[in-house]
Amino acid sequence: MSWMKSLFVREYQLANRVGGGALIGVLFFLAVVTIFPFGVGPDMILLSRIGAAILWIGALLATLLGLDRLFQADREDGSLELLVMSGRSLELVVLIKCAAHWAATGLPLVLATPVLSLFVGLDFQSIVLVTLTLLVGAPALTLVGAVGAGVTVSMRRGGVLLSILVIPLAVPILIFGVSAATAGAIDSNNFLVPFLFLCALTLFGLVVGPLAAAAALRVSGE
Amino acid sequence: MVVSGAMNQLKLVCQGVACDRGGRRVLNHVDLEVGSGEALIVQGPNGVGKSSLLRVIAGLVATAKGSITLEGGMAERSVAEQSHYFGHLDALKPLQTVLENLSFWRSFFEPADFGDGKVRESMSELEALDTLGIAHTASLPAGYLSAGQRRRLSVARLLVVPRPIWLLDEPTSALDKASEEVLLGLIADHIHAGGLVVAATHLPLNLPNTKFLNLSPVTTESEHMFAGDDLDDYFDEPEQDED
Numbered sequence A: 001m002s003w004m005k006s007l008f009v010r011e012y013q014l015a016n017r018v019g020g021g022a023l024i025g026v027l028f029f030l031a032v033v034t035i036f037p038f039g040v041g042p043d044m045i046l047l048s049r050i051g052a053a054i055l056w057i058g059a060l061l062a063t064l065l066g067l068d069r070l071f072q073a074d075r076e077d078g079s080l081e082l083l084v085m086s087g088r089s090l091e092l093v094v095l096i097k098c099a100a101h102w103a104a105t106g107l108p109l110v111l112a113t114p115v116l117s118l119f120v121g122l123d124f125q126s127i128v129l130v131t132l133t134l135l136v137g138a139p140a141l142t143l144v145g146a147v148g149a150g151v152t153v154s155m156r157r158g159g160v161l162l163s164i165l166v167i168p169l170a171v172p173i174l175i176f177g178v179s180a181a182t183a184g185a186i187d188s189n190n191f192l193v194p195f196l197f198l199c200a201l202t203l204f205g206l207v208v209g210p211l212a213a214a215a216a217l218r219v220s221g222e
Numbered sequence B: 001m002v003v004s005g006a007m008n009q010l011k012l013v014c015q016g017v018a019c020d021r022g023g024r025r026v027l028n029h030v031d032l033e034v035g036s037g038e039a040l041i042v043q044g045p046n047g048v049g050k051s052s053l054l055r056v057i058a059g060l061v062a063t064a065k066g067s068i069t070l071e072g073g074m075a076e077r078s079v080a081e082q083s084h085y086f087g088h089l090d091a092l093k094p095l096q097t098v099l100e101n102l103s104f105w106r107s108f109f110e111p112a113d114f115g116d117g118k119v120r121e122s123m124s125e126l127e128a129l130d131t132l133g134i135a136h137t138a139s140l141p142a143g144y145l146s147a148g149q150r151r152r153l154s155v156a157r158l159l160v161v162p163r164p165i166w167l168l169d170e171p172t173s174a175l176d177k178a179s180e181e182v183l184l185g186l187i188a189d190h191i192h193a194g195g196l197v198v199a200a201t202h203l204p205l206n207l208p209n210t211k212f213l214n215l216s217p218v219t220t221e222s223e224h225m226f227a228g229d230d231l232d233d234y235f236d237e238p239e240q241d242e243d
Helices: A002-017 A022-040 A044-067 A069-077 A079-084 A090-119 A124-151 A158-186 A192-221 B050-057 B098-108 B125-131 B147-160 B177-192
Strands: B011-021 B024-035 B038-043 B065-071 B083-086 B165-169 B196-200 B210-214
Touching (some): A002 A090, A002 B098, A022 A044, A022 A090, A069 A090, A090 A124, A090 A192, A124 A192, A158 A192, B024 B196, B038 B050, B038 B177, B050 B165, B050 B196, B098 B125, B098 B147
Parallel strands (some): B038 B196, B083 B165
């Protein structure tokens, strides 16, 4: 068990030490969210209606921002080879790396959401719901992104391709996340079904993401 | 070289190994055997597949043909999981300190036994750094190390986690004469302790109990890499270097 802890601690430290990790992601999130009112115009009713969607798209883009380095940095310095032949389950290694990455960069996005919600004029109930759906759904974004990061690990400019690969896969997560947040704000009875689908997607990602990313990483040494 | 006890004899056997990289066959029909307490030095000109052979044994590149087994090893673990791979890359994180880097690999790598069913004692992080002469850098970020120091820190990983097979790719590159002597001494210690060493190099390495494997380029006409059919033709006689 101690190897899991040391891997988590190391990944968390590295994510935070490289280029300010959490802060960069949150600032990018802030930039995306603040640009929307300029484009949409000062229509508070419209903004608050699409506010949940804006926040979700902002969180999606901010998550994608740091994911291309998830495995690439390890590949470039030779750590990836050692991770593969360490005798530890590569699926678990991927899962722990995702958990550490999420704790370092995804969780700050969730924590920043209530503040950024004010920028798009959400009421209190909507703020709670958007934050809750992001807390549950953002890990799924990281896990799906890890698959893309594994597939593009050997590409020099894999970040763009990563986004192109991952955004279609993130569509279901986005649909259920935004519909849970917006439907819940209108009538709380409509909240549970899309929210449970969102939970299911995250659980699905927890299983499939590490399996697929580990499979991609195993052949990356070729 | 007498290896203590027939019980814990390990033998790394590669039979008819072939491997393709980038759609081109870089290794064809390579056979080799290395036992406990032996070193195999893989020789040959640049680009002949020395590194590929080590990467195949390390499980980083799939074999196109042939088999790689460790006789007497842990049945439930692959050969790669009982090996240390010391390649061109140092696997160091420049933002973590020397000690953090080494401690991580020590706790992360699963040790493997030498065929006797028990995990051996290994050096502590500080002992290993001291042996390699970089103990004074322990609290520095690894990014501040020189190329030779990074190399030595990378070697330290082999000392803090016991594993029987050492796969060394140009182990003495970037090392000065003194560090090279230290490294060769450590490799010799590993051999005397019943370990197996496979080293790819174009420089002569003075190691005890050495066999040689000369790789030659894969030609499209010949299916076999070597002229002879018998394994003995592939190896020079082991140099007995008893001390």
